Amino acid sequence: MPNKILADALSRTSIFQDASLIQDSSQALAFLTGQLESVETQIYQKKRALLDYEALLPISTSAGQWATSITYRMKDFAGQGQRHSGKGDDIPRVDVHYDTKSIPVISGSIGYAYTFNELRMSAKLNLAIDQDRAEAAFYAYRAHLNQVGLFGEKELTGLFNSPFVPQVQAGVGSWTTATPEQVLKELNEVITQVWTQTKRNSTPNTIILPGAHYAHLASTPRSKGSDKTILQYVRENNIAKAEKNIDIDFRGGIDLDRAGQNQSTRMMVYEKDPVNLAFHIPMPLMFHAPEQRGLELLINGEYKYSGVEFRYPKSALYIDGI
Template identity: 35%
Template sequence: MGAIDFTDAQQALGFVRPQFFNIERNIYEVKYPSFDYAELVPVVTEGNEWARGTLFTSIDAAGKAEFISGKGFDMPYADVSRSQFTKGFALAGVGFEWSLEELQTAAMEGINLSDTKARAARRVGEQFCWNLAMTGKPDGATSQKGWTGAVNDPSVPTTTAAATGTGSATTFPTKTPDLILADANAALTGVITSTNEVESADTLLLPTSRYLYLSSTPRSSTSDTTVLQYLQQNNVYTARTGRPLTIRGIRALETAGAGGTKRMVAYRRDPEVLRFHLPMPHRFLPPFQKSSMAWEVAGILRTGGTEVRLPSAMAYVDNI
């Protein structure tokens, strides 16, 4: 391949654009399981990607039926109450750049530009969304927008694990397998009873350390089943519905509880209950020459973070 005159903008653009489109196509084929927030929080991409936010109405029924006289005028009525809520969207971005040296070297050697930087930008963007979905903190430490996530929403009912461990402790390692199973099922039962059997939690999230503990702790000294395996097969949700309970371990729960304690979360995984607003998933814009020695590829996304719409269909249990 002959040398390209990168002082000629059109000629340079003719080299950069095909490189970019090939890289972009490859990047979106890559999956990052460690940041798969969609597995835990339903992702909603509906609506205009440039909308300021979303507005929804919550409706609740009120009233009760009563015995009446056949000639009475005291007919009881049912009514509905309506509440409106809004959730704003915000623009975020992470991109990458190519230097003049990288472009010239690739052109001279007749090779494609490396997609390493694009992969890094894509991965950072996924991590950003994962942090937002879980805690509302894009960097894992601070909430720049005042948002919360699936594991720390203040509207969700919160309790402390039963003090049934050694010395009235509440943590799993201080308890027998039977007591641990009782705690997990109590979280699931809490959602059912607090909603008058309207809701059932189909997902149980544990801190990664506790998940690993349950997966390596025998159900009993004479059993070849772990506590986790037993819980998977014998739990309130499965007994009630005949469907398997989803149990996952996530690092965001290690310090999510009150006082930085470990938290367990039980909830129904459905966009009716909670959702992650992503009207514009992360994408790259066409490259442009930002200086005499650098080409930039901007990567942008718009999100509203996690929104809990039915907090009663969730339950937090702290200090496990």
């Protein structure tokens, strides 16, 4: 009823007397609404999941866009010097062994299109439809690489599910029922395990854990009456800090609440170093020239990628069931 009264009042004003301008009260109200509407110039992007792979993984593009596989060679030796009398020819010898490993390179694609009419309309409305769709395609490309880099896909494994990385069960079980002292002890034990299982060659610098567990470390006092949280204390007191003055980077990771065995929670401790591991992207996304097809313009893009290559898998450790 109020809308009808307002519309009837508008119909009696001078600007609405001309029948060519207004046909009924509904149109009158629509006209007023349009005049009073304020349109913000800022267009807001819908929030999407953060893409972590670039922050968590050393990325290599060195293979080149022609690559069909990534091959790396490892060498090891056997033998050790021994006490000798200085006589005879029973001198111990060493030998060197070589091993070759390969992972496939996969092709990927993403594209977008728009019509000439869409371009005309977007120009009138001051919308950068071509740029917006290009940015959307680039995000879609990165979202695919994020999935592959963290969890792999057919033929490929990612950062969080490599079969070569050692895996252990949490000693104290779920952190929700463990004391702060138990959580601290476990954190230091797994940090130390990476250091010792690599014969002190790798010192952890990154720990990724489920978001809820990260928040638990950041908000729980390390002991009753302490002015420091578990997170603050373990950052200052661990073998990486003591040995090399490394400030371990703690991060919350996506989907780690079911990444462990039997879909249990998983934490990962590792030394992020391009010597230890690499995510190969031989050809980053490349858009080709626009192709006219009828009244459409097609922009196709292609890229090449592989899985996460752990050259030294013992530089990492999975801890399940935290």
